[in-house]
Amino acid sequence: xxxxxxxxxxxxxxxxxxxxxxxxxxxxxxxxxxxxxxxxxxxxxxxxxxxxxxxxxxxxxxxxxxxxxxxxxxxxxxxxxxxxxxxxxxxxxxxxxxxxxxxxxxxxxxxxxxxxxxxxxxxxxxxxxxxxxxxxxxxx
Amino acid sequence: xxxxxxxxxxxxxxxxxxxxxxxxxxxxxxxxxxxxxxxxxxxxxxxxxxxxxxxxxxxxxxxxxxxxxxxxxxxxxxxxxxxxxxxxxxxxxxxxxxxxxxxxxxxxxxxxxxxxxxxxxxxxxxxxxxxxxxxxxxxxxxxxxxxxxxxxxxxxxxxxxxxxxxxxxxxxxxxxxxxxxxxxxxxxxxxxxxxxxxxxxxxxxxxxxxxxxxxxxxxxxxxxxxxxxxxxxxxxxxxxxxxxxxxxxxxxxxxxxxxxxxxxxxxxxxxxxxxxxxxxxxxxxxxxxxxxxxxxxxxxxx
Numbered sequence: 001x002x003x004x005x006x007x008x009x010x011x012x013x014x015x016x017x018x019x020x021x022x023x024x025x026x027x028x029x030x031x032x033x034x035x036x037x038x039x040x041x042x043x044x045x046x047x048x049x050x051x052x053x054x055x056x057x058x059x060x061x062x063x064x065x066x067x068x069x070x071x072x073x074x075x076x077x078x079x080x081x082x083x084x085x086x087x088x089x090x091x092x093x094x095x096x097x098x099x100x101x102x103x104x105x106x107x108x109x110x111x112x113x114x115x116x117x118x119x120x121x122x123x124x125x126x127x128x129x130x131x132x133x134x135x136x137x138x139x140x
Numbered sequence: 141x142x143x144x145x146x147x148x149x150x151x152x153x154x155x156x157x158x159x160x161x162x163x164x165x166x167x168x169x170x171x172x173x174x175x176x177x178x179x180x181x182x183x184x185x186x187x188x189x190x191x192x193x194x195x196x197x198x199x200x201x202x203x204x205x206x207x208x209x210x211x212x213x214x215x216x217x218x219x220x221x222x223x224x225x226x227x228x229x230x231x232x233x234x235x236x237x238x239x240x241x242x243x244x245x246x247x248x249x250x251x252x253x254x255x256x257x258x259x260x261x262x263x264x265x266x267x268x269x270x271x272x273x274x275x276x277x278x279x280x281x282x283x284x285x286x287x288x289x290x291x292x293x294x295x296x297x298x299x300x301x302x303x304x305x306x307x308x309x310x311x312x313x314x315x316x317x318x319x320x321x322x323x324x325x326x327x328x329x330x331x332x333x334x335x336x337x338x339x340x341x342x343x344x345x346x347x348x349x350x351x352x353x354x355x356x357x358x359x360x361x362x363x364x365x366x367x368x369x370x371x372x373x374x375x376x377x378x379x380x381x382x383x384x385x386x387x388x389x390x391x392x393x394x395x396x397x398x399x400x401x402x403x404x405x406x407x408x409x410x411x412x413x414x415x416x417x418x419x420x421x422x423x424x425x426x427x428x429x430x431x432x433x434x435x436x437x438x439x440x441x442x
Contacts, residue, residue, distance in 0.1 A: 010342060012341055012342075012365060012424065012426045012427070013365075013423040013424045013425075013426060014423070014424060015365050015366050015369060015423070016366075017362040017366075018342065020363065044322070045317075045318050045322045046318075048317050048318070048322075049314045049317050049318045052310075052313055052314065052317065052339075052342045052343070053317075053340060053342035053343065054175055054317065054342060054343050054344075054345060055317055055321040055322055055325055056173065056319070056325060056345070057342070059192070059325070068331035135373075
């Protein structure tokens with residue numbers, strides 16, 4: 001069983017239709033490198049059994065991903081991440097990030113870190129990240 | 141059979157035991173290829189309804205149709221296309237597992253021996269074991285093999301997992317998804333009555349909750365989880381005069397408020413935000429929580 005299985009989590013409390021949760025998570029895996037171009041997706045039956053969701057739900061998610069151009073079905077071989085899969089649009093990328101930032105904002109509120117200190121910290125972490133990226137590329 | 145003919149169609153079904161209305165004017169229909177959940181407490185009328193579908197009981201009034209046919213008039217035609225796993229399975233005690241499967245297969249036109257071999261292996265059943273020596277879990281597994289091998293168009297499960305250990309329950313559900321559902325998905329319909337709802341949550345497309353023989357709520361699972369939500373808010377001070385009209389239910393204890401919503405969570409969240417809560421969270425109710433909140437849901441119907 002591929003590691004990819006373990007990345008998928010169904011949350012019945014999110015209020016989002018189950019097949020759309022699968023679509024979003026597979027797109028997310030594709031965008032973040034969890035799933036690479038040309039890598040096979042699990043076939044419908046084992047994935048449905050593993051997640052204990054209706055087989056039709058997985059089939060619907062795959063059909064949706066195919067119509068969005070993220071995956072392609074090779075007859076007899078299964079589903080694969082397409083080479084030219086469309087990455088997330090800017091608005092989707094921002095939406096994903098907004099969720100993460102919101103969590104940090106709430107945490108800052110509870111820890112009584114004020115606005116200026118929070119923004120300074122964000123800037124400091126960004127600088128640190130950029131330095132690391134630069135160091136890595138210098139070492140190559 | 142027309143492709144749009146519901147696999148199960150129940151219209152205004154009533155069945156009394158003496159003075160007790162076991163099923164009272166119940167209607168529902170199940171489309172082909174769907175997994176339909178039939179939820180209710182013990183004694184709500186689930187088994188009585190299923191027995192009317194299988195012609196094990198006759199309705200006092202109303203109709204039950206399976207594959208568009210009347211189970212009373214076309215009993216063989218109906219039963220040859222479905223399989224039924226009851227909560228208490230009984231086999232002839234002197235037969236072995238192998239004898240029992242051969243006996244069950246003798247009633248069927250079609251029997252998939254590959255599935256039979258796979259499942260015997262998966263469940264680690266000994267074909268030479270007498271059925272009287274099987275545990276409750278093994279009996280249910282044997283009944284499930286007997287139900288899936290004929291590859292019926294309809295699988296009727298009546299409290300199939302109650303009294304089983306968690307591993308057997310998990311395998312049971314995986315088998316329904318895997319071995320049964322993947323054969324020819326458009327022609328694999330499941331009708332499952334249960335009160336162990338959380339285990340079947342991912343499988344259910346649509347469901348009916350019944351109580352005291354009456355239908356309380358019928359919805360698609362995704363739509364239900366979208367509609368019924370729970371909001372939790374915590375304020376710095378116990379909030380005074382919160383206007384939460386439109387909420388299904390409000391519980392307040394000190395600084396915390398818990399609200400059940402019925403399709404209006406966005407609106408109520410906005411209202412709460414104006415009161416600057418310290419914490420505000422919103423999540424969907426699972427099907428099990430929706431079932432548990434049945435008493436409150438009656439207000440939806442009213």
